[in-house]
Amino acid sequence: MFYRQAGDFKKSYREDIQTFALRQDRRAYYVLMAIAFLVVPFFINDYWASAVLLPFLILSIAALGLNILTGYCGQVSLGTGGFMAVGAYACYKIMTSFPDLNIMIVVLLAGLVTALVGLVFGIPSLRIKGFYLAVATLAAQFFLVWLFNKVPWFYNYSASGQINAPARSMFGFNITGAEAHAPARYLFCLALVVLLAWAARNLTRGRMGRSWMAIRDMDIAAEIIGVDPLKTKLSAFAISSFYIGVAGALFFSVYLGAVEVGEVFGINQSFLVLFMIIIGGLGSIMGSFIGAAFLILVPVLLKNVMVNGFGWPTDIAAHIEFILIGGLIMLFLIVEPHGLAQLWRIAKEKLLLWPFPH
C-alpha cells in the first residue's frame, strides 16, 4: 500500500537498469547517505566509533571483497586474515617509507600490493576447486602471518614486533595516530566504503561479474561458452584481495593503530568475515553489509545486556555469545541458506503486494 511501484515509469534504458529500481528505495538510499555523511559525524564519539561504526565499515569492505571471490566467483577462501595482514603491513611500510604521501593514496596502494599477493595465491585455484581450494588458502593464511612475525623488515625492526600507525591527517584532521579525530576517522572510512561498494555493485553486474558468476555456477560449462577461467578467476582473486587489503590497511591504521599480526589477523578473522557473508548472503552486495552489521552489533549488544544488564562475569557472557552466534549461523542456514539479504528481498516483495496478495 505504502511501498509500491505504481506510477514509477522508466523512460530510458539507463533508468531501467539502475540499482534501486523503485523510487522509494532510491529515496531511502539518499536519506541514508545524507544521514551517514551529514548527521552522524556530528554525534559520533570515540566509543561509538571504536566499538561499532569503524569495525562495521571496515569489515564491510572485507566482506565485500570476500563476497566477490566466494559469493560471485565461487572460490571459497579462508585466507582473508592473511590478506588483511598484507594490507596492514603494506600500509605500514608505505606510511613509514613515504611520510608525505596522502593517507588515502597509501591505503589504496596497500590494496594494490595485496591484489598482487592475492594474484599469486590465486594461481592454484586454476587447478584446485571447492574444499580443496579452501584448505589451499589456509596456506596463505598461516604462511603470511608467520612471514610477518619472522621477518623484521616488515615491522621496521621494532623491539616489540608490533606495528604502530604514525599520525597522518587529511584536510587538517588527524585520521591515524594517537590523537585521531573520531568524525574524521569515520568519514574517511565511510567515503571508502561508499566508493568501493559502488564499484563492487557495478563490477558485479557488468561483463566481469557475469563471467565470475558463470564460473561459479559451473566452470566447465562457462569455459565451453568462452569464459576464460584464467582471466576470470585471477581477476576475482585480484579484485577481492584489493578490497580485503584496503580493509586490512584501514583496520590497522585507522581503527586499531597498533597491531600484533597473529592476534588481529589470525584464522579467526578469516572465519569472522566468512560468517559475515554467509549470514548476510553469498553473492549480494547488500548481504555483505547486513552480515557485517549483524556480527559486529550482536556481540556488542549481547555483551551490554549480559555484563552491564545482568551483571554476569565477562567469561560467561563470552561463552553465551559463542553459543548464540553458532546457533544463529545454523538457524539462518536452515531457515534461509541464502542469507539475510534474501530475507530482506522476500520481505520487500511481500510488502509490494501487501495488504492484497493475489
Added chain:
Amino acid sequence: MSPEFLYTLEVILNGLMAGVMYSLVALGFVLIFKASGIFNYAQGVMALFAAMTLVGIQNGQVPFSHLINAVFGTHIHGFGWTLPAFVAILLTLLVMILFAYLVERFVLKHLVNQDPIILFMATIGLAYFMEGFGDLMWGSEIKVLDVGVPQGASFWLEDFTAGWAAEGSEYYGMYIDKLDLVATVVAIALVVSLTLFSQYTKTGRALRAVADDHQAALSVGISLRKIWVIVWAIAGFVAMVAGIMWGAKSGVQFSLSLIALKALPVLILGGFTSIPGAIVGGLIIGVGEKLFEYSIGPMIGGATENWFAYVLALVFLVFRPQGLFGEKIIERV
C-alpha cells in the same frame, strides 16, 4: 652409526608419532565425509568437548556451575566424587551418542539436499556453538586429563638406542614419549576395528552403501537418518579417543580444537574418502613438518610447523587434485 644419522632418525620417528595424532583427528573427518558428504569442521571441537566432558565427569564437576552460581548467587562446584576412568569414558561415550542424535535431529535433518558448502558452514556454526557450550558447561580453564595413559620418556628405548651410536660420541639414545607409543597402538586398533566393522557387520555394510550412493541406499530400505546418527556417534567416539590422547599430551584447553585445522592438510593429502589415506596423510605431514623444521627451520627463523603442512598440501594439490587415495574427480557438464 653417526649421531647425525641417529638424530635424523629420531626426528623421523617423532614425526611419525605426531602424524599418528593428526591421523586420529582426520579419521573422524573421513568417516563423516564418506557417509554423509559433510565436511565436518566441528570434529576438532568435538574432540575438545569430549575431553572436557570426560574430565568433568571424572572429577564430579557440576555442569553449568559457573552459570548457576552467577544467576542464583550460589557456590556449588563439584559433586565431590572421583569416578574411575573406565566409567567416565563410558559416560562420555553416552554423551557423544546423545550429541550425535541431537545434531541429526536439530541440524542435519533440516539441511538435507543442500550444497556441500552450506553443510560445511553449518558445521562451522556447530563448532562455535559447541565451543561456547562446552566452556559454559565445564568452565574454560585448562584441565588436566588423567585416565591412566602412561606418559614420559621411554627409558627402555633410550637405553636400547644409546648403544647404536659410535664409540665415544655423545649420544644418549632416542627420546620418544610413551604417550605417543600408546597413541600409535590405539590408532592402529581403531583403524583395524573400524575396517572390520564396516566390512563384516550389517550396519557397516549399510554405512558403505550410504557412502556409495544416498538414493540407492534409501531405495533398498536403509534409513539415512539412522545411519547418520550412527556415523556421528562413531565420529564422536573417534573424537573422544583423539581428545583423550591430545588432552593427555597438552592438557584440555581451547587449542585442542585447532587441531581440526591441522587435520585439513592431512585430509587433502590422503583424500577425503579414504581411511588408510587419513593415516598415510597424517604420517607424511607429521614426518614432513618435523624434518623440515629440523633441517631448514633454523635457517629461516623456526616455527615453520605453523604453515608447512598447508604449503605441502597446496603444492601437492597442484599436481594431484584428488589427494593420494581419493576417488578420481570426474567432471561433466
